[in-house]
Amino acid sequence: MISRLLAWFGDPANWQGLDGIPNRLLEHIGYSLVALVVALVIAVPVGLWIGHTGRGGVVVAGLANGFRALPTFGLLIAAVIVLSGVFRGKTDLGYVLPTLLVLVILGVPPILAGTYAGVHGVDRAARDAAYGMGMTGRQVLLRVEAPCALPLIMSGVRSAMLQIVSTATFAAYVSLGGLGRFIFDGQASNRFEVMLGGSLLVAALAIVAELALAALQRVIVSPGLIHRR
Amino acid sequence: MKYVGKAVAAFAVAVMALAGCGGGGDPLSKTDEDTKGQENKSGQGGGEALVVGGANFTESKVLAEIYAGALNAEGIQATTRTGIGSREAYLGALKDGSVDIFPEYTGNLALHYDPDATATSAQGWYDAAKNALPKEFTIFAMAPAQDNDSVTVTRETADQYDLKKVSDLRPVAPELVIGGPPEWLTREKTGVPALEKTYGLEFQGEYKRFNPGLQVQALKNGQIDVTNIFTTDPAIFLNDFVVLEDDKHVFPLSNVVPIGNKAATGEEKIGATLDAVSAELDTETVSDLVKQVDIDKKEPKAVAQEWLKSNGFA
Numbered sequence: 413m414i415s416r417l418l419a420w421f422g423d424p425a426n427w428q429g430l431d432g433i434p435n436r437l438l439e440h441i442g443y444s445l446v447a448l449v450v451a452l453v454i455a456v457p458v459g460l461w462i463g464h465t466g467r468g469g470v471v472v473a474g475l476a477n478g479f480r481a482l483p484t485f486g487l488l489i490a491a492v493i494v495l496s497g498v499f500r501g502k503t504d505l506g507y508v509l510p511t512l513l514v515l516v517i518l519g520v521p522p523i524l525a526g527t528y529a530g531v532h533g534v535d536r537a538a539r540d541a542a543y544g545m546g547m548t549g550r551q552v553l554l555r556v557e558a559p560c561a562l563p564l565i566m567s568g569v570r571s572a573m574l575q576i577v578s579t580a581t582f583a584a585y586v587s588l589g590g591l592g593r594f595i596f597d598g599q600a601s602n603r604f605e606v607m608l609g610g611s612l613l614v615a616a617l618a619i620v621a622e623l624a625l626a627a628l629q630r631v632i633v634s635p636g637l638i639h640r641r
Numbered sequence: 642m643k644y645v646g647k648a649v650a651a652f653a654v655a656v657m658a659l660a661g662c663g664g665g666g667d668p669l670s671k672t673d674e675d676t677k678g679q680e681n682k683s684g685q686g687g688g689e690a691l692v693v694g695g696a697n698f699t700e701s702k703v704l705a706e707i708y709a710g711a712l713n714a715e716g717i718q719a720t721t722r723t724g725i726g727s728r729e730a731y732l733g734a735l736k737d738g739s740v741d742i743f744p745e746y747t748g749n750l751a752l753h754y755d756p757d758a759t760a761t762s763a764q765g766w767y768d769a770a771k772n773a774l775p776k777e778f779t780i781f782a783m784a785p786a787q788d789n790d791s792v793t794v795t796r797e798t799a800d801q802y803d804l805k806k807v808s809d810l811r812p813v814a815p816e817l818v819i820g821g822p823p824e825w826l827t828r829e830k831t832g833v834p835a836l837e838k839t840y841g842l843e844f845q846g847e848y849k850r851f852n853p854g855l856q857v858q859a860l861k862n863g864q865i866d867v868t869n870i871f872t873t874d875p876a877i878f879l880n881d882f883v884v885l886e887d888d889k890h891v892f893p894l895s896n897v898v899p900i901g902n903k904a905a906t907g908e909e910k911i912g913a914t915l916d917a918v919s920a921e922l923d924t925e926t927v928s929d930l931v932k933q934v935d936i937d938k939k940e941p942k943a944v945a946q947e948w949l950k951s952n953g954f955a
Contacts, residue, residue, distance in 0.1 A: 499862075500862045501863040503864070585852065586851075586855060587855070587864070597823040597824075601824045
C-alpha cells in the first residue's frame with residue numbers, strides 16, 4: 413500500500429491537468445479562503461458588537477453554537493437538493509453555494525466566540541483609561557478593545573480555518589473539485605492509495621494554513637499583549 | 642455541596658444503567674436483519690437450509706428474497722443473507738460456503754472473470770459467463786430481465802437532438818455535458834474511455850462526478866445532459882428519461898441469473914425451482930419490484946412474497 417502511495421505521488425501525470433494535485437489544491441484553497449472571508453465578515457462585526465456592549469450575547473452565541481451541532485453533510489445535501497433545482501442548467505452554482513453555506517456555518521461559531529470573548533475579556537484598566545481619556549465608545553472599541561482582543565480573535569480564526577479546510581473535502585461529494593476529489597474517486601474505483609494520498613494532502617494543507625495564520629498572528633498582535641501573558 | 646455531589650453521582654449511575662439496557666446487536670455488523678432470521682433458523686438441522694445471498698442494493702435484496710421464498714414454497718429450506726457489499730466480497734462468500742446461491746448478472750459476471758470477454762447478445766454473454774465461471778460454481782437459467790449500464794438523457798434532450806441510439810450523440814456531444822459515478826470515468830472497457838474510443842464521443846468540459854444519489858437530480862436539473870443509470874432503476878420511468886440504444890455494444894448485457902455453489906445446490910429440484918422463477922422475471926417486473934421498495938418504501942421480503950403469491954409460486 414505504501415509503495416502504491418509513493419508511486420502515486422511520484423507519477424508526473426498526477427501533477428498536471430484538471431485532475432492533478434496542484435489544480436485540486438488550488439481549488440481547495442479557493443473554497444476555504446472564500447468561506448473564511450465570508451465567515452470573518454459575518455462573525456467579527458457581530459462579535460465586536462456583542463463584546464463591546466455586552467448585549468445579546470446569550471442569544472447570538474447560543475444560536476451560533478447551535479449551528480455547530482448541525483450535521484454538516486446532511487445540511488449540504490439538503491441545500492444541494494433545494495438550490496440545484498433553483499440554479500438549473502449548466503452552472504455549478506447549485507453546488508458551490510450550498511458548499512460555501514455549509515463551510516461558513518462551520519466557520520462562524522469559532523470566530524464569533526473568539527471575538528466576543530476577546531473583547532469582553534479586555535483588561536478593565538485599559539478600557540477605563542480609554543474612557544477616561546475622553547474616547548467615544550466606538551473609538552474605545554476600535555482603538556483599544558479590538559487590538560487587545562486580537563490574540564483570542566486569531567485563535568478563533570485559526571480554529572475556523574482548520575474546520576473549513578478539513579470540511580471543504582465535501583465539495584467533491586457534490587461534483588466540485590478540491591482535494592476531496594481524490595478521496596471520493598479513490599473510494600469509487602477501489603484505489604485506496606489515492607484516498608490515502610488525498611487525505612494526507614488535506615492534513616498537510618491544514619498544517620500549512622495553521623502555520624501561516626500563526627505567523628500572521630505574530631505580525632499583527634501587539635508585542636505588549638504577548639509579554640503580558 | 643455534599644448533597645449536590647451525591648445527586649450528580651446518582652444521576653450519572655442512573656444514566657449509565659439505562660444506557661447499558663439499550664439496544665442489543667453489534668453496531669459494527671454490516672449485514673441486515675435477515676441475518677438475525679438466519680441465526681434463529683440455523684438451530685434446525687444445522688446447516689441444512691440453503692442460504693441465498695444478496696448484495697447491498699435494493700434489486701439484489703429483492704431477488705434474493707424471491708428466490709428464497711420460491712424455494713421455501715417448494716419445501717426446500719432457504720434463508721437470505723443480504724447486504725453483502727461488492728462482487729469480490731460475495732463471490733468469496735459463495736466460494737467458502739457461507740452463501741449457497743447468489744443472484745448475479747451475466748455480462749458483468751463474465752467480465753469479472755474474463756476482462757476480455759465480448760459478446761453481442763444476451764445468450765452470448767450468458768455463455769461467456771458460463772465459460773468463465775470457476776469450476777466450483779454452477780450457473781442456472783437466466784431471466785429475461787436485464788440490468789445494464791446505459792447512456793441516458795432526458796426526454797427534452799432526446800427530442801431536441803433527435804436521439805435514439807448512442808451513435809446519434811456523435812455530432813452533438815460537444816454541446817453536452819456528461820457526468821455520473823466517478824468510476825465510470827476511468828473504466829477502460831465500459832466507461833467514458835470506451836465511449837470515446839468506440840463512438841467517438843467528445844463531450845463539453847469536464848466530466849461531472851456525482852454519487853448515484855445526486856446523479857438523477859443533476860440530470861433532471863440540467864447540470865449534466867448525459868449519464869449512466871442502471872436500466873432497472875425506477876428513476877428512468879419516473880422521470881421519463883430516455884435510454885439510448887447501445888448500437889455498438891460497448892456495454893455488456895447483464896441478465897439476472899442465479900449462480901450457486903455446486904456442492905450445495907446439486908439437487909435437481911433446486912435448479913428447477915430457480916429456473917421457473919427466472920422465466921417470469923422480465924425487466925419491467927424487476928424495475929417495478931425495485932420501485933416498490935425504493936419509492937413506496939415497502940420491505941423487500943414483503944414485496945417478494947406478494948409477487949410470488951400473485952405468480953403462483955407460493
